[in-house]
Amino acid sequence: MKIRLRKLKFKNKLNFKPFLKYLLLILLTALMITLTLIALPLTEKVSDKVAFNLNTKDSQYWSKEYVVSVGTTDRKELQKVKEIIYRRLRNFGVERVAIYTETDNEEFSQMSIIVNTTKDEDLVTQLATSRHSYRIVTRKEDVDFDNPEDPYVVIFGNNYNPTDWDYNDFRTIHIPKNKLRASDGSYRYFASFKPKVNKQNEFTNFLKEHQSEYMGVEIDYFVTPFQVQEISEETTAQQTITIGIYAETEEEAKVISLLYNSGNIEPSYSSESATEREPDIISLDYIKVSIGLVISLVTAYIYLLLFKYSTRQNLLKSLLATGLTIITFLAYLKLTHIPVDTFLLAIQFILTMIFVRAIAENRDSEIFLVIGSIVVLAIVSLLGTSLMVIFAQGMIALIVLAKVSLLFSNWYIDNVKKI
Amino acid sequence: MEMFKHVIYNWSIYQTVALLVMFLIILAVIVAAVWYLTKSKKYIVFTITSFLLSTLFTLVAFLIANLLFKVTISYIYLLTPIIVLTVNLMHIGMSVGFYTAHKMQKNPDMTAIRKEFLRDSLQISIFIVLLLASFLIFLSGKAFTFLLLTGIVTIVMTWVNFGLVKCFFKND
Numbered sequence: 147m148k149i150r151l152r153k154l155k156f157k158n159k160l161n162f163k164p165f166l167k168y169l170l171l172i173l174l175t176a177l178m179i180t181l182t183l184i185a186l187p188l189t190e191k192v193s194d195k196v197a198f199n200l201n202t203k204d205s206q207y208w209s210k211e212y213v214v215s216v217g218t219t220d221r222k223e224l225q226k227v228k229e230i231i232y233r234r235l236r237n238f239g240v241e242r243v244a245i246y247t248e249t250d251n252e253e254f255s256q257m258s259i260i261v262n263t264t265k266d267e268d269l270v271t272q273l274a275t276s277r278h279s280y281r282i283v284t285r286k287e288d289v290d291f292d293n294p295e296d297p298y299v300v301i302f303g304n305n306y307n308p309t310d311w312d313y314n315d316f317r318t319i320h321i322p323k324n325k326l327r328a329s330d331g332s333y334r335y336f337a338s339f340k341p342k343v344n345k346q347n348e349f350t351n352f353l354k355e356h357q358s359e360y361m362g363v364e365i366d367y368f369v370t371p372f373q374v375q376e377i378s379e380e381t382t383a384q385q386t387i388t389i390g391i392y393a394e395t396e397e398e399a400k401v402i403s404l405l406y407n408s409g410n411i412e413p414s415y416s417s418e419s420a421t422e423r424e425p426d427i428i429s430l431d432y433i434k435v436s437i438g439l440v441i442s443l444v445t446a447y448i449y450l451l452l453f454k455y456s457t458r459q460n461l462l463k464s465l466l467a468t469g470l471t472i473i474t475f476l477a478y479l480k481l482t483h484i485p486v487d488t489f490l491l492a493i494q495f496i497l498t499m500i501f502v503r504a505i506a507e508n509r510d511s512e513i514f515l516v517i518g519s520i521v522v523l524a525i526v527s528l529l530g531t532s533l534m535v536i537f538a539q540g541m542i543a544l545i546v547l548a549k550v551s552l553l554f555s556n557w558y559i560d561n562v563k564k565i
Numbered sequence: 566m567e568m569f570k571h572v573i574y575n576w577s578i579y580q581t582v583a584l585l586v587m588f589l590i591i592l593a594v595i596v597a598a599v600w601y602l603t604k605s606k607k608y609i610v611f612t613i614t615s616f617l618l619s620t621l622f623t624l625v626a627f628l629i630a631n632l633l634f635k636v637t638i639s640y641i642y643l644l645t646p647i648i649v650l651t652v653n654l655m656h657i658g659m660s661v662g663f664y665t666a667h668k669m670q671k672n673p674d675m676t677a678i679r680k681e682f683l684r685d686s687l688q689i690s691i692f693i694v695l696l697l698a699s700f701l702i703f704l705s706g707k708a709f710t711f712l713l714l715t716g717i718v719t720i721v722m723t724w725v726n727f728g729l730v731k732c733f734f735k736n737d
Contacts, residue, residue, distance in 0.1 A: 229577045229578060233579055244575065246575055428707050428711075430703075430708060431703075434703045435703065437703065442696040442697070442699030443696070445695050445699050446691075446696050446699075449691065450688075450691075489641075493712075499696060500693065504659055507659075508659045508663070508685070510662030510666050511659050512662070514598065514661050515658040517598075519651065519654060522594065522595070522651070522654060523651070525590050525594065526647055528587075529584070530583075530587060531584065534643060537647065538647070
């Protein structure tokens, strides 16, 4: 028996598009409400399951004054030392550095390094107070390096002879970001000493003369030993020295890289004292800032609406875009626990409000404003100092978010009106 | 003047040179972008004058605050030039679009450009005044002084720009 199924025909074709659009609008509205609740202050106290507190840097700041003695009174040399210390600290991300010099007597000067930062204290101390002057050394023949009663014989500089190779002969000390496998199977960070181009051949010959020998890199009197690899006579490859460094984390490896590559302090350099100071920061109450921002935004828009500076539609779109930008950014910061300066955040939000208003009102200048602002802030983040860098990086993220939010607001309001 | 002495004696050369190079590169990039869009020498001269005046007014504001009101110009005031620069860029950028849209006309109407600039200047000033006024109530001390000074310089620069537009953009 054949079974025939009748084709079902609908009089009118079902259109799923509006239905899907309504569903999407509902989901997006729910998402916006969720983001708003996460971004609002004090809502983090509602849930114990998910932690979304705003991680402010205010309580993480610490301040210290390091006083160091520098073995020179020559202004140019002192300036050079200042440059090196400043470059080390700036490249590590120390928020504020102030360096003062004073000539003590005919031979020595005192340098005061004041830092205000949230970075690791031990690492900052290392950067500010270490001379980190290095040279290649060879073992003294009359010293017993295999003496089991003196295990520390390998690390003291007085057990080694200096060579002609020091910091003046190497163009860079490269420390890869990832740990590499050591001969004992463990993973550790390594430093690769790359000689200057004009000294490459000489260095290769030097290593060939000392192949399979135990030598060392002396840094401020302490030596890191290494064994020179065997180098075949026919090899034309340029040789380098690679030593393991004492660093467990990526930050520690970065500090060592900065110590090697920020320049070399020629005169003697020793730490005299380190005094705790009260951190000099501007901290704002997060709740007051939020209330202030909301009041200021609403006031400004009510004024613009009452005095008809723009159409209602335009004001609504830019208000929604501003709100969306700020709550998305805040929600992201809260969920990822990225530490922030509350004061900088407040200024960034005020500028974002002005920016959104500018691009919403001047559609023909939008591309120039977005790209121009991003390029300018990118330059500031590359060349600026301390707070400028943090400020510029935050602003770039907010500008991109603002542009996307404005596009979304336009689409959202247009579609909500059609319901 | 203590402010300048501090910069000369205590800032590192790297810091000073990096900041100077930063401002020069920013000026070059903005001038290049404005030239690319407007192809107008008047606009280039207007842009350069505006940015140089913003630098000058920022320094004068720091001096007045330091000498007359005994305000200590601390590290946070390094942000003032960046904020003033950003708002200045937005202000000039807002007029660039309008100018670009109208430059293809046989006789571009400078009056329309001046009116548009006046409208933008009013909007920016009112917006900044309202935003800052509502926000400053919740601040005190260093934060209050910093934002007030920066806000004043920004608003002054907005109207200086309008003055420059009236000088540079006249109907032939």
